[in-house]
Amino acid sequence: MDDQELAEHVARLRRQRQDDAHVEAKAAASGAPKDLWRSVSAFANTEGGLIILGLDEASGFVPAEGFDPQRTLDVVLTGFDASPGTHAKITPIPPHELGRSEVDGAQVVTLRIDALDGTSGAKLPCFVTAQGLEAGSYKRVADANKRLTHYEVYLLHSKRRQDRTDRETVEGRTLxxxxxxxxxxxxxxxxxxxxxLTGIETGDIQGGLHRVNxxxxxGVPTLAGYLALGAYPxxxxxxxxxxxxxxxxxxxSHDPTLRFLDRQECDGPMPQAINDAVRAVLRNLRTRRVVDGTAGTDVPEIPADVLREAITNAVLHRDYSPYVRGQQVAVDIFPxxxxxxxxxxxxGDRTKxxxxxxxSTSRNExxxxxxxxxxxxxxQSTVAENQGSGxxxxxxxxxxxxxxxxxYSSTSIDHVVVKLARFGLIDPSMRAWIDGLSERDHRDRQHDVALALAxxxxxxxxxxxxxxxxxxxxxCREVLAELVADGLLExxxxxPYVLVDPGMTEAVSGxxxxxxxxxxxxxxxxxxEIAEATGKTRNALRPLLRDLVDQGLVLATAPPQSRNRTYLIPPSR
Known part of the structure; x- marks a missing residue:
């Protein structure tokens, strides 16, 4: 890891005063902390992340007193050792990068963990060896490591194995x-x-259906046959x-008196259910009139083909295991x-x-x-093409x-979520918000789209x-880097990049x-000292420091007239 990247991570942690979904700091003054391996598991099972050993979160992410980088490195290296006769702390070993760096002149140990989901041939999930697969598998949620549920462990464990659930027979049902x-x-x-159906006689219905599982x-229906062809699955x-x-x-809504504007359970065989679901969504969307010559067409906010594809994918690729047969595919229409x-x-190897x-990769072939x-x-048509182009x-x-x-950003280990916007990306309210941001003149549409998406x-x-x-x-990287330089994204x-805290956007930029x-x-x-570190003059710094003190983002230790006036970050509230 280069020094600049580490410095940016540390600066962000100090600004937000806590760890986040991508970076965790540990003081590790007594060696590698016991919960280190939970963090490794959590990052490996989600989107990867960075662990910084030798920074004390409780003191504002400053170098921890008594931290021994060499001893910590040795302990971490031993924990990753999976050679014969050893006892690795984590199973399997995720792709990682271990190194030393410096923060404020003090040495720290950095440990970058890559997501196992994007690693070819990797077995999932990653778990703390001593705790076992069920109890020792974690995921990263905000700044915390959460134990995976039994269902999440099952999903990750079976993610790259052939799934024959849809070929299981529906006992008690007949042709x-x-x-x-x-x-x-x-x-x-x-x-x-x-x-x-080559070789199957025209009148051999059972033989024909057996050929396609x-x-x-x-003659007992499989789950696939029952859902696709059943009179009432x-x-x-x-x-x-x-x-x-x-x-x-x-x-x-959590208001029991007004929960839905419209609701329909779309049942029957899956082709009918999908068709009904698309119609139910369309009747709750607005349309606009598009005139071509003398003819006019009503066009919905979201194209019908997009809705059909999204709902069809949900039906085709959902999990049909007994764990979740009590859960429906949910289509929620918001304003x-x-x-x-x-x-x-x-x-399989699909990710967001x-x-x-x-x-295409198919869970339910x-x-x-x-x-x-x-x-x-x-x-006139069929439900799916399965060409991977949907x-x-x-x-x-x-x-x-x-x-x-x-x-697809809200997708998690146990659910796929796709959001379809009902309006153009930059509608009047979004335009007004973007125009209200600083440094408007030098930005173009690409910057505006990035801000709108964020x-x-x-x-x-x-x-x-x-x-x-x-x-x-x-x-794309250049567009995002320019917005970071403007103090609008971090x-x-x-x-991912996120908007700078809206409460700090105007006061804390550049x-x-x-x-x-x-x-x-x-x-x-x-x-x-601040002037020396930033390369700015004292006259340039005084109004900036005064504004930061007024907003409570910086604490001054003495009155403005005092020669002993110094500055620091206020303790976390």
């Missing part, structure tokens, strides 16, 4: 409980497209449906967005960062195969309508800009950030 019409049209479609050899699985709800506010949430996180790359051929109610088509369609790309989604990354603007990664590398980055809560500095 007679499948829709005669859907079965007939599906088999007819299979005979006219490809060779799936809709029933087993005895919810008789056996009441919650394997799609719940569509329109909400009055931008979050789910500013539509959210589609499905049980089970991304499967690479979901738009254009190739048999269900996907069936829904590629089972006709929709209109009889998300790319969603991105392109949203971009054509002036909407931000589908946002405000809308609470963060923005290089990948977000690449998807929304079609720029290459280097250009972050580094490929992100030189003010620089002042805050060199102060701490224990060692007061004089204006002469």
């Amino acid at each position: 007679a409980e499948l829709s005669t019409d859907l079965v007939s049209r599906t088999l007819e479609g299979l005979r006219t497209r490809g060779r799936a 809709a029933v087993d050899a005895d 919810q008789q056996e699985f009441p919650h394997l449906a799609i719940d569509v709800a329109a909400h009055p506010g931008t979050e789910k 500013d967005r539509v959210e589609v949430k499905s049980p089970g996180g991304f499967w 960062e690479n979901v738009a790359e254009g190739y 048999s269900l996907v195969q069936l829904l590629r051929v089972v006709p929709m109610p209109d009889g 998300v790319q088509l969603m991105v392109a369609a949203m971009r054509r309508h002036g909407l931000p790309a589908p946002d 405000k809308l989604n609470q963060q923005v990354s290089v990948a977000d800009l690449r998807i929304n603007l079609g720029l290459d990664s280097d250009d 972050g580094m590398n490929d992100g 030189a003010r950030w620089e002042i805050l980055s060199i102060l701490d809560v224990t060692t007061a500095k004089s204006i002469a």
